Amino acid sequence: MSYGDKTVVDDVSFSVARGTIAAILGPNGAGKTTTIESCEGLRTPVSGTISLLGLDRVAGDAEIRRRVGVMLQDGGLPQAPTAAAVLSHISKLHRNTRDVRELLDLLELTDHSKTKVRHLSGGQRQRLSLACALVGNPDLVFLDEPSAGMDPASRRTLHGMIRNLAASGTTVVLTTHLMDEAETLADQVIVMRDGTIIADGPASELLGGRSMWIEGAHAETLRQILSPDLPGYEFLGRGDQLEIFGKNPATPGDLAKVAAALDRHAINTVSVSLRPRSLEDLYFDLVEVQ
Numbered sequence: 001m002s003y004g005d006k007t008v009v010d011d012v013s014f015s016v017a018r019g020t021i022a023a024i025l026g027p028n029g030a031g032k033t034t035t036i037e038s039c040e041g042l043r044t045p046v047s048g049t050i051s052l053l054g055l056d057r058v059a060g061d062a063e064i065r066r067r068v069g070v071m072l073q074d075g076g077l078p079q080a081p082t083a084a085a086v087l088s089h090i091s092k093l094h095r096n097t098r099d100v101r102e103l104l105d106l107l108e109l110t111d112h113s114k115t116k117v118r119h120l121s122g123g124q125r126q127r128l129s130l131a132c133a134l135v136g137n138p139d140l141v142f143l144d145e146p147s148a149g150m151d152p153a154s155r156r157t158l159h160g161m162i163r164n165l166a167a168s169g170t171t172v173v174l175t176t177h178l179m180d181e182a183e184t185l186a187d188q189v190i191v192m193r194d195g196t197i198i199a200d201g202p203a204s205e206l207l208g209g210r211s212m213w214i215e216g217a218h219a220e221t222l223r224q225i226l227s228p229d230l231p232g233y234e235f236l237g238r239g240d241q242l243e244i245f246g247k248n249p250a251t252p253g254d255l256a257k258v259a260a261a262l263d264r265h266a267i268n269t270v271s272v273s274l275r276p277r278s279l280e281d282l283y284f285d286l287v288e289v290q
């Protein structure tokens with residue numbers, strides 16, 4: 001996908017299994033929105049193929065529109081009509097629809113149903129946008145940063161709805177900057193950087209593992225001191241924190257080795273611990289630290 005002579009998404013290939021939740025992660029400008037907007041049919045890639053629900057994105061457009069729900073990053077909602085009018089209008093574009101009133105209720109928009117979209121708060125607009133994506137009972141739904149601007153209660157409702165969608169067989173592709181959101185929801189994690197995919201796999205496989213953490217001493221100094229004692233380990237420094245991880249999950253025995261080395265070099269630290277690797281750890285490994 002290019003804008004003018006600038007290629008912003010290149011050599012991207014992924015597939016998402018039906019009834020699963022895939023989260024696309026990556027820094028600002030990585031190409032996440034461009035990728036999903038290409039899938040939604042809002043952008044026309046220079047080359048490549050996209051198939052949704054077994055249908056070619058271009059040839060199957062009419063069928064795809066009926067069966068796919070979309071929540072755009074900037075809402076894309078008309079501003080003048082009321083929330084209820086927008087949702088009713090969108091429901092008329094689909095065959096098999098959810099009850100508009102029920103959906104407004106579920107997303108706690110009933111009290112605002114007669115409010116013009118332009119007067120809704122940011123979080124309320126997000127919820128309306130989500131309702132618009134779901135009103136057609138889609139088989140596949142694209143949610144671009146769905147929880148942006150939502151308060152914690154709305155976010156919890158959103159997460160419950162996303163899980164229910166997947167449980168009922170709907171495929172969900174979402175983008176998010178919230179690692180905990182991706183970690184709690186995603187079956188599959190796709191990480192993009194500079195317009196390409198740098199990791200793609202089941203969340204459980206990408207996250208498996210345990211690393212050692214040393215806090216309270218200069219990370220680079222620690223790395224220089226400890227690396228000769230720990231061949232084959234990776235060292236990832238973040239200020240006063242150093243993460244050490246190997247091919248296999250770290251064990252208490254590895255931790256004892258680190259503690260002994262620190263002792264030998266008379267280095268005082270705040271803590272030395274074993275922790276499961278989080279999605280945030282993985283993300284920073286891949287995206288932020290070169």
Ligand SMILES: Nc1ncnc2c1ncn2[C@@H]1O[C@H](COP(=O)(O)OP(=O)(O)OP(=O)(O)O)[C@@H](O)[C@H]1O
Pocket residue numbers: 003008026027028029030031032033034035
């Ligand atoms: N209409 C456009 N014209 C020119 N360049 C564009 C256009 N839309 C996006 N870009 C550029 O394409 C690149 C990818 O943008 P995109 O919005 O896909 O990133 P993103 O990963 O979704 O970022 P964010 O996390 O900030 O939403 C960026 O460098 C952006 O400036």
